[in-house]
Every structure is written in structure tokens, then in C-alpha cells.
Amino acid sequence: MTNIKAGIIGGAGFTGGETLRILLHHPQVEIKFVHSRSNAGNKLYAVHADLLGETELTFTEHLHYEEVDVVILCLGHGESRVFLQNNPVPEPVKIIDLSHDFRLAENAGNFVYGLPELQRKRIKEAKAIANPGCFATCIQLGLLPLAKAGQLQEEIHISAITGSTGAGQKLQKTTGFTWRNNNISTYKAFTHQHLHEIKQSLASLQGEFQQEINFIPYRGNFTRGILASIYLNCPLSEEEVVHLYQEYYQEHPFTHVSSQPVDLKQVVNTNKCFIHVQKQGNKVLITSAIDNLAKGASGQAIQNMNLLFGLEETAGLLWKPAAF
Numbered sequence: 280m281t282n283i284k285a286g287i288i289g290g291a292g293f294t295g296g297e298t299l300r301i302l303l304h305h306p307q308v309e310i311k312f313v314h315s316r317s318n319a320g321n322k323l324y325a326v327h328a329d330l331l332g333e334t335e336l337t338f339t340e341h342l343h344y345e346e347v348d349v350v351i352l353c354l355g356h357g358e359s360r361v362f363l364q365n366n367p368v369p370e371p372v373k374i375i376d377l378s379h380d381f382r383l384a385e386n387a388g389n390f391v392y393g394l395p396e397l398q399r400k401r402i403k404e405a406k407a408i409a410n411p412g413c414f415a416t417c418i419q420l421g422l423l424p425l426a427k428a429g430q431l432q433e434e435i436h437i438s439a440i441t442g443s444t445g446a447g448q449k450l451q452k453t454t455g456f457t458w459r460n461n462n463i464s465t466y467k468a469f470t471h472q473h474l475h476e477i478k479q480s481l482a483s484l485q486g487e488f489q490q491e492i493n494f495i496p497y498r499g500n501f502t503r504g505i506l507a508s509i510y511l512n513c514p515l516s517e518e519e520v521v522h523l524y525q526e527y528y529q530e531h532p533f534t535h536v537s538s539q540p541v542d543l544k545q546v547v548n549t550n551k552c553f554i555h556v557q558k559q560g561n562k563v564l565i566t567s568a569i570d571n572l573a574k575g576a577s578g579q580a581i582q583n584m585n586l587l588f589g590l591e592e593t594a595g596l597l598w599k600p601a602a603f
């Protein structure tokens with residue numbers, strides 16, 4: 280079995296740490312370097328203490344592009360484009376970027392949007408992947424089957440709540456325990472940056488898609504996970520909608536339609552997305568749940584890496600769920 284040699288850039292952050300946790304146990308990957316400006320020279324477990332006993336690797340400030348087949352960028356908001364301009368990655372090394380810098384067509388260059396449930400074939404042929412945002416992944420997986428069936432004919436209403444790790448490791452007022460514990464709030468109401476990529480994907484399936492998407496994000500009193508509730512008017516029966524979702528996700532190993540309402544503990548610490556669909560009068564309610572750091576970030580990045588290199592799509596990504 281070929282070993283994919285990987286370099287991680289921004290390895291000291293939340294998604295960098297999550298990517299390390301996954302790749303250290305991926306059967307076909309060898310981690311060749313882990314870049315960090317702030318922790319160069321320190322052991323990985325000096326930052327990600329849970330990795331003690333799992334690796335003796337050390338962070339580096341050097342970029343050993345010549346030693347790898349793929350680099351995974353886990354930099355802060357909007358840092359990737361500048362980083363790649365200053366540190367160009369030579370062919371044939373592939374790039375997987377977790378930031379939003381290359382997700383929209385107008386500034387994607389040769390990056391392919393990395394949502395396998397939308398365009399697995401294009402991902403397999405790509406040189407570079409723009410990994411979707413966390414809310415964007417959860418919400419799109421809740422809507423793609425309706426878009427494909429041309430059923431998004433009226434405005435869409437979304438409430439989605441995220442854990443604190445969605446905002447990165449830099450401590451902010453709204454991520455510290457004192458503020459976050461026993462608390463909840465809305466933020467970026469109607470204006471979240473993920474709306475652009477969500478609309479881009481929906482329009483790629485339902486050409487004339489122009490509907491208003493009313494998205495209210497919430498900050499939740501937990502660390503990992505995103506639960507989105509989505510509703511819109513839809514003339515299909517509940518049975519027809521459920522069948523639509525089951526058929527759409529049949530060939531996708533990580534997205535599952537549940538006959539029961541879903542909750543975060545079913546998906547946290549897995550690369551899965553669980554979806555529940557129900558009708559109430561003329562409204563269809565779709566509930567979608569993911570782990571923001573797994574399917575919403577690092578797990579999806581490795582799923583895309585598996586596709587890029589022709590590995591089993593689920594390689595290194597079948598972890599036991601936490602259950603409670």
C-alpha cells in the first residue's frame with residue numbers, strides 16, 4: 280500500500296491538531312512535517328497534550344515541500360492565500376486548504392470545492408482542494424437533495440448552533456468558559472460568510488436558484504458540533520422527501536438519513552453527518568448534525584485527501600462514536 284507523505288501547516292491550531300489526530304492513525308499516511316510559527320522546536324504534545332505517547336514529532340518553522348505528496352493548510356481566517364503567495368507549493372504536491380480563501384469560483388484558481396457529496400468526481404481529479412466551512416458543510420448536506428430535485432422554490436429559514444471550537448484556538452471573549460458556560464447567543468445574523476459558498480453549491484444543482492436564505496448562527500454551550508434546523512415550503516409528501524434524501528446519499532459513506540430526530544452526541548468525534556426530515560403541513564423541516572472539526576473541517580479534508588490519491592474514501596476516518 281502506497282504511503283502518502285503529508286505536511287501540515289498551522290499544526291498548532293484546532294484543525295491542525297485534529298488533522299494530526301486523524302493522520303497519526305491513518306493506515307496509508309506518513310506525516311513528514313508539522314509547521315508552526317509559535318511552537319517551532321516544541322514537541323507536538325507540548326501543544327496537543329493528548330498526543331503524548333502517540334508521537335515524538337516536533338513542530339518546525341521549515342516547509343519541507345520536497346518530502347511530501349500533499350500539504351494541508353490549517354491557517355487562520357484569510358491567511359492561506361498570502362501564505363501560498365509567499366511560500367509557493369511546487370507541482371506535483373497537492374494542496375488541501377481549510378480556509379475560505381479559495382472556495383468561491385471567482386477566486387478559486389485551480390482549487391476545487393471539497394464537498395464530496397456535491398462533486399466527488401471533480402475532487403478526485405483536482406490538484407488543489409478548498410475545504411468547505413463548517414456551517415456550510417452542515418447546511419449544504421441538509422439541502423443538496425432538494426436542490427438536485429429543483430425543490431428549492433421558496434425562501435429558506437435556517438438556525439444553526441455551533442460549539443466553541445469553531446472559532447479557533449485564539450481565546451476570544453465569546454469562547455472563554457466564563458462567557459460560554461450556561462450561555463447562548465446569536466451572531467452574524469443573516470450575514471454569515473458561509474452563505475456565499477452555500478448559494479454557489481445550491482445554484483450548481485438547481486440552476487435558477489435565487490431564493491433568500493435567512494440564516495441565524497448561534498454560539499452554543501459546548502465545544503464540538505453543529506446542529507442546523509432548516510425549513511421551507513415544499514409540496515412533496517414526507518415519504519417523497521425522505522426517499523429523495525435516502526437516494527441522494529446512498530453512495531456517500533458519511534451522510535445518513537435517520538428515521539428519528541438527530542442529536543450532536545450521535546456525530547461528535549465522527550466524520551458523519553446525520554440528517555432527519557419531517558413535514559409539518561406544507562413545510563419541510565430538515566435537521567442536520569456534524570462535528571465542526573471532523574466533517575466540518577479536518578475529517579472532510581482527509582476524506583478529500585483519500586479521494587485525491589485514489590485511497591478508500593473512508594480510510595482513517597471510521598472512528599467509534601462517543602455515544603454520550
Ligand SMILES: NC(=O)C1=CN([C@@H]2O[C@H](COP(=O)(O)OP(=O)(O)OC[C@H]3O[C@@H](n4cnc5c(N)ncnc54)[C@H](OP(=O)(O)O)[C@@H]3O)[C@@H](O)[C@H]2O)C=CC1
Nearest residue numbers: 289292293294315316317354355377378413445447448576
Ligand atoms: N474551527 C473550526 O471548526 C473550523 C475552522 N475552519 C477554518 O480552518 C482554518 C483554521 O482554523 P482553526 O484551526 O480553528 O484556527 P486556529 O486559530 O486554531 O489555528 C490556526 C493556526 O494557524 C497558524 N497561522 C495563522 N496564521 C498564520 C500564518 N500567516 N502563517 C503561518 N501560520 C499561521 C497559527 O499557528 P502558529 O501561530 O503556531 O503558526 C494558528 O495556530 C481557518 O481558516 C478556519 O476558518 C474551517 C472549518 C471549521
Ligand SMILES: CC(=O)N[C@@H](CCC(=O)OP(=O)(O)O)C(=O)O
Nearest residue numbers: 356377378379412413441445446
Ligand atoms: C464558531 C465560529 O466562530 N465559527 C466561525 C466559522 C469558522 C469557519 O469555518 O470559518 P471559515 O469560513 O473561515 O472556514 C464563524 O462562524 O465565523
